Amino acid sequence: MNGFPLHQGKHALPAVPDPAEHAAHVRTTDPEANLSTLDGAVLLYQGRLLEHALRTYRTSPRPGWVRGGLHLVEDRGRSFALCGGFGLGAPAAGLVVEQLAALGTRRIITVGTAASLQQGLGPGHLVVATSALRDEGLSHHYLPPGRTASPSPTLTQHLTEALASYDVPVTLGPIWTTDAPYRETAAEVTRYGAEGILAADMEAAAVFAVGHYREVAVATALAIADSLVDRRPRLHSPDTEHALRTALAAAAQALYASTASQQTPGEH
Template identity: 40%
Template sequence: MIPNFEEKYGDDAVFTPSDALNAQGEGVVDVPPAVILGYQDELTDAVRERANRSVSLVGSQTLFWLSETVGYVPVHEAGIGAPVSGIVTENVVAGGADAVVMLGGCACLNPEIPPDAAILPTTSVRDEGVSHHYLRSDDDVEATPDLVDDLDDALGAAGFDTPRGRTWTTSAMYRETGVEVEHYRENGAVSLCMESAAIWAVCKYRGAAAATVHQIGDYLAPNEWTPESGGDAGLREMLTPSVEALTKYVERAQ
């Protein structure tokens, strides 16, 4: 069971993200009110082409400014999965981010969803470890509904299908078994990734909004893996509408 020591929920951490940033880097860096987290070179290349400046958060974590409202962190340059995603989320929230969106690849569990869709998960199965250290383990963790709606509007206007449903967050990529795929698919899961539950849980704990936009990289069925989705539109095409949605969300909240 995670966490091993449940009494932790009533106590504060020994040190905070701000403490760590002060000790390991140049201190807390101011970031835009909305931040996109990226996991693929394709998307990071697109960001580098349009970013107007960048700043080091700490170590190998860099934030690119896409506008005064929206920034981008290439998480994959520090690693992938729930632990590093939770740390980066903590760091950008400490720097002032009020909304965090994962824009990245996933395995699609529903073969009827077209490969060019932008999947918008609404809840996540918490099959990783990080989220359980922030929130009790009773329920799924949820994306922020208004932010999901804004992403839906912008991506839909850009021509993407935007199916919604549960996502399954797991840290064991090579132990995604057929019985699990069948179980979660029958219970409404449409996608699978390694980060969403951790990002959303950190944001809920810290009082920030969170959501995920999934680009289909592969398809996973109980008895078959299709490594390439065959889609034409990808993360590059999803970037601009995602920035537009975050800008709308932040402006409405101000």
């Protein structure tokens, strides 16, 4: 039986395509395409959160720099990029992280939603991931075989500290990343819930893997939107919306704090 990836040990091999090619192509039409002077980037998976961000901050669009929409923000001495509209799932997120890194980004915080695996986590609760089960495909092309991928401890700490000043419940812990959201089984939910896994998402393990490979510090905040334990049809919740907006504000603060602290960005 073949393992995965089919070509074993490929994580240690050089690739034919290079993200630097993307950056060079962008600079043929926009020589100023450079993100290295910013505090970092915030990736937003929900379109409505990006719309909120564009209403909240003074932004400058940078079309064509990365897949999806990229907007530069200057806000009270903080400078960061907002990126959204690139799609859902590990491949979409991993591709954007590669492109941002090639343009000079050294810190990335992702903000999205997740499904709870624990009874005590409901809509409006935020989860800050400390690790992610690698139940998607992309991370296995970047890292040696293993069960989990982890974010940057330093950036995760800055994110947690930024969230502490807000009125949203926050829990730190492990999550489960799967790229088959309609194949989350009762057996898995029971097993992972018993192990203390907090929630399920579609991107974090991949983003952590690409960040580790490219020496980009990555952290993730997830707003609980529904539950895999007490399953019922998903409803739009103002509590989830509030949690997402809070995570966005805290992410901007955390990127600034991480830059100001002069920590090594790629430290894991």
